[in-house]
Amino acid sequence: MKNQLEQMREQYQNTQIPAELDHVVQKTLQAGVRKNRQRRSQWQWFSATAAIIVLLTIAVNTSPTIANALAEVPLLKNVVRVLTFRDFTVHEGTFNADIQVPQISGLENKELEEQLNSQYLEENRRLYEEFIEDMEKLKAAGGGHLGFNSGYVVKTDNEQILVIGRYYVNTVGSSSTTFKYDTIDKVNQVLITLPSLFKDDSYVERISTNIKEQMLQQVKEDSMKTYFLDYFTAITPDQNFYLNSDGKIVISFNKYEVAPGYMGVVEFVIQTELISDLLVSAEYVR
């Protein structure tokens, strides 16, 4: 027995070492080290950003002077108001999703703030779950490509108005983009809806007519532009819109809604004099 184990051991020691071993070991060591560096730098970036946000939040909340001073800095003003609350990400081969959820802070009307923030979070969570579901279906069917990207832009931020535009980009071969805007009155702490700006619903027709005119005008001036002129009849009463920094109403249509895909997301600025007689007040729209 002893002797046999000895023989076996010898045979074991003589196991042939393949020539590739060196290469495999080197390559794998490098890959592992690279992975560690990546993780480390991500972590460093994350903690540095987190530290800055914590500092900013403390500073803004404890010192009105700092808050005011920061609000003077154009870039920081936005940081103070809208922060990315959380990210959902998926990176699996041909499946990519990057979802950023905005969070509003600093509104005195906590109910409104809470309502908007939970709406943003809920909406994004639902989209994330849908993405995962689609991904699993595609995987089960043998694979495919799927991309989803969401985030937000601060369109307007002045003394009175804050406009947050959330965008959702879906990529399956071609891409579709959806924009959703929220216009917030920071002074009165309310969410502004399109109907709330007008005395009655006659604005729908007035604005629709103007948009059709603008479409015709644009097509005439630029042969590269196309709209579904026959198809578009009117805006919806709660059409996606926002107030720009000049205090003008901007009507927004998602990709494919009123124009072919290459036109992307299209917007129409409505000149205030055209609708001034229909407005409740001249407070927001100028």
Place this chain on the structure above:
Amino acid sequence: MKKRDVEAIITEEILQHKERYYRLAYSYVKNVDDALDIVQEAIYKAITSRGSLKEPTYVKTWFYRIVVNTAVDFLRKHQKIALVDEQSLALNACGSEDIYHNIDLERALASLTPHEQSIILLRYFEDLKLQEVASVLDENLSTVKSRLYAALKKLHNAMEE
């Protein structure tokens, strides 16, 4: 100890004894490609989870453990049954004793569970101390001892037949 230093210690150990770890992997799967896969996976695991190496002086037993676990995992995932037809069975059976001794032992070894194999391999072929075998397999010394004796007895019986 800094993470980068731990990384260096692991890298050094692997580079220096790569043949040893390859042989160990090979003895489980008996196939060059699978053995290389196991080595690759074990190295990647080791480097990226370097935090689990609490005491750098134990790098050897720590990495042995990773290789053994990876190999045993691999076997579990690719449970293979070696089917032998009657002809080759007969051919092997009437071979001369001296030449086929090793094959008998190899068969006997294959009749052990992967866990028992690990003990035999580490103790007799890799010359680890029993205490080291115990720490590789994450068991206490007396358990390893009794399992070693059981495995040896099983081997012995298999050889007698």
